[in-house]
Amino acid sequence: MRELLDRNLDFTAVFGANDLVAAGILEPLEERGIKVPRDISVVGYDDVPVASELRPRLTTVRVPLEELGREAVRLALAQSPHDAGASSDNTLTVGTHIVIRDSVSPLNKF
Numbered sequence: 267m268r269e270l271l272d273r274n275l276d277f278t279a280v281f282g283a284n285d286l287v288a289a290g291i292l293e294p295l296e297e298r299g300i301k302v303p304r305d306i307s308v309v310g311y312d313d314v315p316v317a318s319e320l321r322p323r324l325t326t327v328r329v330p331l332e333e334l335g336r337e338a339v340r341l342a343l344a345q346s347p348h349d350a351g352a353s354s355d356n357t358l359t360v361g362t363h364i365v366i367r368d369s370v371s372p373l374n375k376f
Contacts, residue, residue, distance in 0.1 A: 267280070267290070267291045267294040267295065268294045271294060271295075271298055271300075277306070278306060278307060278373060279306060279307040279308070279309065279370070280306060280307070280308050280309070281309045281310075281311075282308070282309065282310045282311065283311065284310060284311050284312045284314075285310035285311065285312045285313065285314045285316065285317045285324060285326055286310075286314070286316075287310065288308050288309065288310030288311075288317075288324055288326070288369075289310070289316065289317075289320055289324065291308050292308060292320065295308075302322055302369050303322065303368065303369050303370050303371035304371065307325070307369060307370035307371055308324065308325070308369045308370070309324075309325045309326065309327070309364075309369065309370060310324050310325070310326040310327070311326060311327045311329070312326065312327070312328075312329055313326045313327065313328035313329065313365055317365075317367070318367065320369075321368075322367070322368035322369045323367035323368040323369065324367055324368075324369050325364065325365065325366050325367045325368070325369045325370045326364070326365050326367070327362050327363070327364055327365070328362060328363055328364070328365050329360075329362050330360055330361065330362070333360050334360050337358050337360060338358070341358055
């Protein structure tokens, strides 16, 4: 994040590969006096418990880990991939959704 800020790029949002990465983004922003979400929105991925403890509380993408684990076991134990509702290439899709908290703001229209 520090390197991006040093480049003076014009951006309004940052997406961390996971919530811990997104949490790490907050410190360099604070050091430079950049306010989240007023100046830059920050979003993570995974919805780990710390996401709701950060200040500002982190907007994130929730992954249904329990459902994912259950379906993975069902797929592994199935006699054929089709028995578990998987596609022919042994993939399974589960839904994710965004949990909107305090680290994002609407894009300002100029």
